[in-house]
Amino acid sequence: MGVEERRQQLIGVALELFSRRSPDEVSIDEIASAAGISRPLVYHYFPGKLSLYEAALQRAADDLAGRFVEPHEGPLGARLLRVMRRFFDFVDEHGPGFSALMRGGPAVGSSTTNALIDAVRQAAYDQILAHLGVENPPARLELVVRSWISLAESTALIWLDGRRIPRAELEYQLVHDFAALAAVSAAHDEEMAMLMRQVLKDEPTDGPFSDLVGRLISLAS
Amino acid sequence: MGVEERRQQLIGVALELFSRRSPDEVSIDEIASAAGISRPLVYHYFPGKLSLYEAALQRAADDLAGRFVEPHEGPLGARLLRVMRRFFDFVDEHGPGFSALMRGGPAVGSSTTNALIDAVRQAAYDQILAHLGVENPPARLELVVRSWISLAESTALIWLDGRRIPRAELEYQLVHDFAALAAVSAAHDEEMAMLMRQVLKDEPTDGPFSDLVGRLISLAS
Numbered sequence: 001m002g003v004e005e006r007r008q009q010l011i012g013v014a015l016e017l018f019s020r021r022s023p024d025e026v027s028i029d030e031i032a033s034a035a036g037i038s039r040p041l042v043y044h045y046f047p048g049k050l051s052l053y054e055a056a057l058q059r060a061a062d063d064l065a066g067r068f069v070e071p072h073e074g075p076l077g078a079r080l081l082r083v084m085r086r087f088f089d090f091v092d093e094h095g096p097g098f099s100a101l102m103r104g105g106p107a108v109g110s111s112t113t114n115a116l117i118d119a120v121r122q123a124a125y126d127q128i129l130a131h132l133g134v135e136n137p138p139a140r141l142e143l144v145v146r147s148w149i150s151l152a153e154s155t156a157l158i159w160l161d162g163r164r165i166p167r168a169e170l171e172y173q174l175v176h177d178f179a180a181l182a183a184v185s186a187a188h189d190e191e192m193a194m195l196m197r198q199v200l201k202d203e204p205t206d207g208p209f210s211d212l213v214g215r216l217i218s219l220a221s
Numbered sequence: 222m223g224v225e226e227r228r229q230q231l232i233g234v235a236l237e238l239f240s241r242r243s244p245d246e247v248s249i250d251e252i253a254s255a256a257g258i259s260r261p262l263v264y265h266y267f268p269g270k271l272s273l274y275e276a277a278l279q280r281a282a283d284d285l286a287g288r289f290v291e292p293h294e295g296p297l298g299a300r301l302l303r304v305m306r307r308f309f310d311f312v313d314e315h316g317p318g319f320s321a322l323m324r325g326g327p328a329v330g331s332s333t334t335n336a337l338i339d340a341v342r343q344a345a346y347d348q349i350l351a352h353l354g355v356e357n358p359p360a361r362l363e364l365v366v367r368s369w370i371s372l373a374e375s376t377a378l379i380w381l382d383g384r385r386i387p388r389a390e391l392e393y394q395l396v397h398d399f400a401a402l403a404a405v406s407a408a409h410d411e412e413m414a415m416l417m418r419q420v421l422k423d424e425p426t427d428g429p430f431s432d433l434v435g436r437l438i439s440l441a442s
Contacts, residue, residue: 104325104335114325139385143376150375151402154368164360173409180401181372187436188394213441215408220434 015056019094065123077208084171091156236277240315286344298429305392312377397433
């Protein structure tokens with residue numbers, strides 16, 4: 001194998017191990033053994049476990065950011081639901097590593113890992129604004145989108161802790177949570193109300209957003 | 222001063238400095254100077270900056286958890302709004318330190334600090350369940366409460382980043398966000414719907430929850 005090819009293979013092996021267990025439980029020996037090479041050879045490519053962890057995390061971050069990309073076609077609610085499914089696929093695949101990373105701590109809370117997490121959050125934020133067709137968001141829209149992204153993270157973390165609620169329900173509920181938080185903001189601010197009316201005017205009556213309104217009306221009656 | 226008195230004074234001085242700037246920008250020299258004692262004397266009471274930081278954080282965590290305590294009297298929406306005001310008072314008083322802590326990173330992300338943050342989250346969770354009068358919460362209620370707590374944290378962090386939205390609006394909106402997330406969950410699950418009906422049956426028509434329904438109805442029409 002060439003140098004770059006070997007590096008990429010090691011990153012893949014490491015990512016799989018770091019995903020399945022908390023990173024501080026994974027040793028270089030284990031990575032070497034899983035990759036079928038010697039421990040000194042691992043150090044030939046990566047100076048230490050932290051640099052291998054950061055490279056694996058970079059690959060996972062790129063993967064996750066890629067899952068946010070969705071064609072600008074069809075109803076917004078359905079687009080968001082497809083992205084939520086891919087987000088939970090990712091969370092499912094990387095469960096223990098995702099939990100350890102997002103819960104922080106000395107093993108995983110370096111400034112590099114924090115910057116990678118922030119970059120993924122920013123990618124999610126940029127995608128949502130692009131789908132909403134808003135270039136210069138008012139502060140209240142930025143708040144709704146960014147705080148909903150954190151809600152999606154915490155929902156995924158709580159789901160991983162025991163998986164007591166079917167993930168399909170949470171994926172759908174997060175789409176409804178987005179609509180609910182946007183509605184609360186619109187109920188407090190006229191600019192947000194106008195923006196949301198504009199954004200939602202083409203949503204179909206059988207889409208997720210209309211479904212939420214129907215559910216709430218039947219709940220209230 | 223006695224030993225314990227001196228320790229408490231140092232913790233107070235340190236908390237004030239750690240609150241106003243990122244902890245990694247605060248030196249032991251500065252703390253010693255603000256306390257009017259010599260640098261070696263600081264080390265007599267605390268082995269290093271981290272232990273002083275953790276002691277200051279413990280005091281801040283106790284303070285914050287204390288602000289969650291609210292008499293079990295009157296409408297729930299009004300209780301939650303009072304707690305949100307005290308939460309934003311705290312965030313306002315400790316802004317830069319709160320941001321640095323919650324954004325993590327090597328300077329502040331030790332396992333001790335993470336345990337302190339989790340304890341405050343747990344205190345908030347326990348208080349909310351006690352006010353709702355629920356002893357054994359179903360998984361969906363736990364999700365609503367815990368994910369709303371994380372929403373309150375992220376809303377406060379976004380507010381601190383520029384303070385572009387009046388905090389009184391955010392305090393009130395977070396009460397509405399709680400109702401909105403609970404409503405979404407109730408719209409998906411019959412047990413949650415029954416629980417929410419039970420919890421909200423005594424809310425007055427001029428309280429925050431009725432106000433939200435009124436706002437949403439006028440928004441929809």
